[in-house]
Amino acid sequence: KAYSIRELLEGDDKILQEVTVKGWVRTFRSNRFIALNDGSTINNIQCVVDFENIDEDELKKINTGAALELKGTLVESMGKGQSVEIQVNELEVLGTSDPETYPIQPKKHSMEFLRENAHLRVRTNTFSAVMRVRNALSFAIHQYFQQNGFNYVHTPIITGSDAEGAGEMFRVSTLDPKNPPLTEENEIDYKEDFFGKETNLTVSGQLEGEAYAMALGKIYTFGPTFRAENSNTSRHLAEFWMVEPEVAFMDLDGNMDLAEDFIKYVLQYALDNCKDDLEFLEKRLLDEEKTKPQKDRSEMTLTEKIRFVLDNNFKRVSYTEAIDILKNSKPNKKKKFQYIIEEWGADLQSEHERFLVEKHFKCPVILFDYPAKIKAFYMRLNEDEKTVRAMDILFPGIGEIVGGSQREERLDVLKQKIADLGIDEKELWWYLDLRKYGSAVHSGFGLGFERLVLFTTGMTNIRDVIPFPRTPQNAEF
Numbered sequence: 001k002a003y004s005i006r007e008l009l010e011g012d013d014k015i016l017q018e019v020t021v022k023g024w025v026r027t028f029r030s031n032r033f034i035a036l037n038d039g040s041t042i043n044n045i046q047c048v049v050d051f052e053n054i055d056e057d058e059l060k061k062i063n064t065g066a067a068l069e070l071k072g073t074l075v076e077s078m079g080k081g082q083s084v085e086i087q088v089n090e091l092e093v094l095g096t097s098d099p100e101t102y103p104i105q106p107k108k109h110s111m112e113f114l115r116e117n118a119h120l121r122v123r124t125n126t127f128s129a130v131m132r133v134r135n136a137l138s139f140a141i142h143q144y145f146q147q148n149g150f151n152y153v154h155t156p157i158i159t160g161s162d163a164e165g166a167g168e169m170f171r172v173s174t175l176d177p178k179n180p181p182l183t184e185e186n187e188i189d190y191k192e193d194f195f196g197k198e199t200n201l202t203v204s205g206q207l208e209g210e211a212y213a214m215a216l217g218k219i220y221t222f223g224p225t226f227r228a229e230n231s232n233t234s235r236h237l238a239e240f241w242m243v244e245p246e247v248a249f250m251d252l253d254g255n256m257d258l259a260e261d262f263i264k265y266v267l268q269y270a271l272d273n274c275k276d277d278l279e280f281l282e283k284r285l286l287d288e289e290k291t292k293p294q295k296d297r298s299e300m301t302l303t304e305k306i307r308f309v310l311d312n313n314f315k316r317v318s319y320t321e322a323i324d325i326l327k328n329s330k331p332n333k334k335k336k337f338q339y340i341i342e343e344w345g346a347d348l349q350s351e352h353e354r355f356l357v358e359k360h361f362k363c364p365v366i367l368f369d370y371p372a373k374i375k376a377f378y379m380r381l382n383e384d385e386k387t388v389r390a391m392d393i394l395f396p397g398i399g400e401i402v403g404g405s406q407r408e409e410r411l412d413v414l415k416q417k418i419a420d421l422g423i424d425e426k427e428l429w430w431y432l433d434l435r436k437y438g439s440a441v442h443s444g445f446g447l448g449f450e451r452l453v454l455f456t457t458g459m460t461n462i463r464d465v466i467p468f469p470r471t472p473q474n475a476e477f
């Protein structure tokens, strides 16, 4: 019978059965002991080849990376660290792998090298573990929302609106860039373009999500979003996946409760369902920590970090309180960097965020009530008329993982805000309709999926938690 390697390693009930497996050679010794992996688990199954039954020419074709089909008897293993192995009596090499040229050899490769081989890196233990955890987290996200009565909404990828008003969009156009049609004023004539107007890849599904929340009540999106920000950092991608719930009749406090409950659910799911992969990633991280000087090493292991988030309430702090904390914090002379922020109203830099989370509160922090000036146009203005009901969730080692808000539900206030920012009201006519007809308090947030995967897997660069990363100057695959 054909089984996945995961099934074979898990079930003692299959002992002495004749089994068939297909997979790829990870390592082999004297052409007799083959460690085979089929992607169903981080663990390989040891396959012991009986020379007498198998053609010598076939054995010569066994190399790291080759695809094999094996038939044999599942037996208890005497070897260390494995419960069962296969006593092979039939072997077919389905696809060979030339050891002279195959890039993924059983040794430590640099992350940079593996990024250049994004099509093959998932054949390593680290990347296959990361991608299985990524898969489990996606499933948990759907499970959480589906169990709680949310509707999954597919918001458009191509849009005519700039949800965040940050101007970091990728243009979508069928015009000839070398020879675009021009208006009488010598400007590009978008009427001639495919959609008859300027369009972009979405930076967020929020605005369309709001429209659906104002009819279906509770919705979430989970799809790719795009930002042409030129940040070459370990936390930014040009194409990333965002999870965006939006709920009618929910205020900012409800939004914070939802975000915290949601994050804890999906992390618990990963702990419960990705034990082997997380164990592997934890060991990997420990090895990596050992290469750092003692003082820079993390005090917690990967699972301790995840447990820590699960076991603690996220600390809720207003922007104004946070500024006071930063103002009163001791400047860090050694690093020549001062956490001190001079002015109320300044946006927090990632150093500030990390200070608050990692040094001051030492737990996940929800910052709320930010100055209106540094946040997007759609956020609900507070009674002080200076701050908005925004919230950012900051995570240890990651910084901002969630950005969200209560939305401005009052037509007049929203119109004023749009006018103040110089946005053309006509472009948002449909969004304003939501405030004209049956408007109500509503809130939502966006979770950067790759930042969640980064936190859960303990990887350090966001490029290593998405299959084919898109970053400035890099869209090879």
Ligand code: 4AD
Pocket: 163, 164, 203, 204, 205, 206, 227, 229, 235, 236, 237, 238, 240, 242, 244, 245, 400, 401, 402, 403, 404, 405, 444, 445, 446, 447, 448, 449, 450, 451
């Ligand atoms: O804070 P942001 O910009 O919020 C929004 O887009 C809102 N419309 C969400 C909402 O209220 N529905 O982005 C949300 C999250 C960030 O907290 C961050 O985790 C992630 O998306 N993010 C990125 N992740 C990877 N690469 C980038 N370039 C990212 N930009 C934002």
Ligand code: MG
Pocket: 392, 400, 402, 403
């Ligand atoms: Mg943000």
